[in-house]
Amino acid sequence: MFGGSAPAERGEPAVTFRALDADGGILAERGPGLVRYAASTIKLGVAVAALLAVDRGVLDLSETVVSRHRFPSAIPGAGDFGFTPDEVDAGFPADGAPVTLGECLARMIEVSSNEGTNLLVRRLGLPAVAEAFAVTGARTARMTRLIGDYAARDAGETHEASAADLAAVMRTIVAGDALSAESAGLLAAHLARQRFPVIADGLDESDDWGSKSGWVTGIRHDVAWFRHRGQQRPSVLAVCTAGLETSAALETIRAVGSAVEHRILRESRAAGALLGTGR
Template sequence: MSLPTAAAPTEVRIAHCLLDADGAVLSAARAEEPFYAASTIKLHVLLAVLRAAEQGALDLDTELPATRTFTGADGEEFTLSGDHLDPTHPEPGTPIALRDLATRMIDRSSNEATDQLLELVGLDAVASVARELGLGATRVERLIGDAAALERGLTNETTAADLARTMHHLVAGPGLSGDSRELALAALRAQRIPVIATVLRDGVRWGSKSGWVDGYRHDVALVEDPAGSGPRLLAVMTAGLADQEADTRIVALARELLPGLTA
């Protein structure tokens, strides 16, 4: 079963945004143009979950029964299946801690974990975090796989600039405690589906979140300079390219923008 997503892109587009350790822009092109976000929205969900935990609204050690059934925009239940499913995810009803859901949402891009956390924290909480951080182009309006929401024109989109800013806030910005930042960094560094990181040289520490659906392929990465000049945050978004070509263009930009850090 294919994923309900968004209209296919009508042109080839590539955007990027590179930030330094202080969040200053080092390089950008088409960085404010919205793209269908695919799984990169999971970074915004992670921020909302960590904020809720910091405020005492959630306890990350709380266990819930794993599920793949959720409530759509029409008020009816829908169940993820086919391409939506992570074969390693616990079976429905199996207890799983919120912190484990958060990790699985990032390191293996679990849609089940994402929708369970989104239902728990709420779409409004994600929108609130985006507003607070000035992510003016980021819209997280529906759960993954919610066909009813898609039919109503609800979408999930962001920009390369917003993705880079989100990554910067997760790993270096103010407002998160040491425990929250440690969880975020551990999940990002455990990434199982990297793109930018595939061309980094040995000894360079990194963390990332990629996202892809037909016609769209993106990656945003934290890249730490062993020489001590501070981390770089690079987001690259593509539309209208086949997967292999998109990856080729993403890693070519990484090599261009991260001299000395790539192989």
Template structure:
């Protein structure tokens, strides 16, 4: 089973981008949700987080539901246009390559619960921005802090290029992603009802990388993320709780096929050895 391409193979698979210098890197942490680390490689290495930090937006939404500050039935209005957090930068739209074509036309009313579902299940950037606006970026970063993911940040809404140029970013490490997912599945971040709701949504994410080899009937959930030269995933396998297996893998510099082979192979090996 190929897990990490050789140096010679890697030279033919490199991918550069805004967040990748083309130098192939793989980092991972495999642990029990209770905190026992089973294996790790460069798990404190900093990466652009891509969509993996949507996991923290999900937690912030769950906490809002617990507190009663939002409800699943609350009305949101579908939109692809947002206001930059940089004063004077004005409005922007989601970048063309990232548009969620399954979102209803702009101006269409949507229940908050449906917006959260699109954020998780198909990783919609528009939906994420709508949720982040409703719960607030401080609540998202508080979720990261409470999970112990102290090197991670949700710095801006997606496609806010003015904020990105000003230094606002999404950052994470494999260790932090593992800590965040572990805190979620053990119920340390939200009520039992909302923890079950989050796990159910994560179990329906359509982009299965680390969980591709999970046997039928075994509970799992995941949240992946990708941009050019970046491909990550974080997953839990097994009944949510302290004994669940949690796997986080971050890659930079690989083209998409090589990165996905690495993620799926590491996921399969972790599940087989757990």
């Protein structure tokens, strides 16, 4: 349930990332503008779109829709599509049962539910997701099809984002720059309950974090906010990998997270030492 299949990434291994400090400044980066297939990290844009609609009073998370596990393709004549067993949200309500948009949002972020994602996108429309990316400054991120619509994928529709895009979306969420305090807090809480963290596994002194990961064959990404003990505002890190075996990709993402965390800690302690001397 991590974004559906995509053509496997071939060629040389690639790792790109962007780290933002607590003020939103760029702390470190490597190839942050390289656009990749986004896998389930694209669901951050859907979440922001949903909560923007809530804040504008045009959507209520208590609204119920009819649960479904199959969806019509955007390609005429392609029929309906479903998900392979490893991409199905086994905890999602059965076909025909009522499910609230709030449940869809929670499961989309916490367990990466493809069904929850597609129901939200069908309710909101893909233009709303595009607007969410624009509002958050994710200039090259785009979602032009439902999760799992392989006929649309083969016709050129996709989910794409760069490390810079993912960092921008996460920064907007935790900084409260686009969403109300209530909506930003709700989304941050869902991100903190995400069950497939990667960056957080490499953090030594940050016990407060939230993230959204995603993967398909040959691709592994994670974007997280995290705060070490005593830090008032969170830092943000997005790491995208391609062409690596799963274990190597996971270890690489964790290593980048650890390196960024330790740099933040060193700078924080150095600043504290300077304050202590009165300089």
